[in-house]
Amino acid sequence: MELKKCRIGEVDVILNCAGLWPPAKQRREMGLETAPLKPVTRVGENALQKLDALIERMNAMPALAAKEAAARQKTNRIDFIEDDEATIQRKLAELEADRSLSVLEDPGGIKQYDNDLAKQVEIVNEGLDGWERSGMTPTPYYSYRIAVILSKEKEVEREKDFLAAWCRHFSEVGVGQRYADLVKRARKKGAIPKV
Template sequence: MSETKASEVDYDALLVLIECMEQMPPLSRQEIADLSANQHAVVERMVAAGEIWNQASSGPAFLSLDEGEFRNHLKAIDNDLGEQTAIVAESFARYLKVGEVPAPYYPWRIAIILRREKRPELEKRFLAAWCQHLPGGNGARYGQLVDRFRKLG
């Protein structure tokens, strides 16, 4: 894993994402359910065309890589604040549009990068914005994000 220092452009992009998340009211359970109903079309496309979820839902291209390539891609971008921010921004926009809950790995990486770069106030602000919208999900990492935010409290 390379230790790359985030640039001001990366921080600016993260601030834009945080401001967007702060200004957007959280979706209600009913709104999420209504949006998620649209995902039935994705399942139908998977069955009809023999596509995997990411192809049928037009998700990020890197999610369709084979396992080895995917792992290499994750390693290559692990400490890249700009890439992590772009992924979270895209997945958050997708969540607002179709109710697909974003994977917690990428916001976790943002928090780790910010901690390593000694930016606790920015980490806290990012986690507050994330947890406002996505305080839970399937998997332990969602809870770890909330716990991390609470510890910064």
């Protein structure tokens, strides 16, 4: 502990102290802590087959224009004033079905799956189910993780194929920075033409 500054007031004493703690490398050398484990990337032949099936699915799906996606979202939006009780219950059930249960209900959270290609593909597939039903764009985080995993594994052509298929559907309708990052990545990798 190092005293940085002190002030004596009329009724109190104010001390500013700095805790002196060695840098992480030195703490590890002294045995005070261990280095964080590097995440293990899990990419097996089964995961690659699932990814290929996902790419085929996206290529076979008709691409929705922004107006079509908005119309589909409007059709599936719940209007608690205009909709009758049966319609509200049906739409609530559909929204519940669109939730990614495989991740949201998992006590370990999404970070444990960051480098698991098969799990990322499963989550994106679930997002596509919701996209087809309600026009709600899937969360781009998992698609981004697929691209990162493929890049780490030097699966250049698969990454390009995946990004091209993904951008075909979501480059125009996805709103937010992660969607923009995916489009930028696709252009950089040559999966879609540069603007």
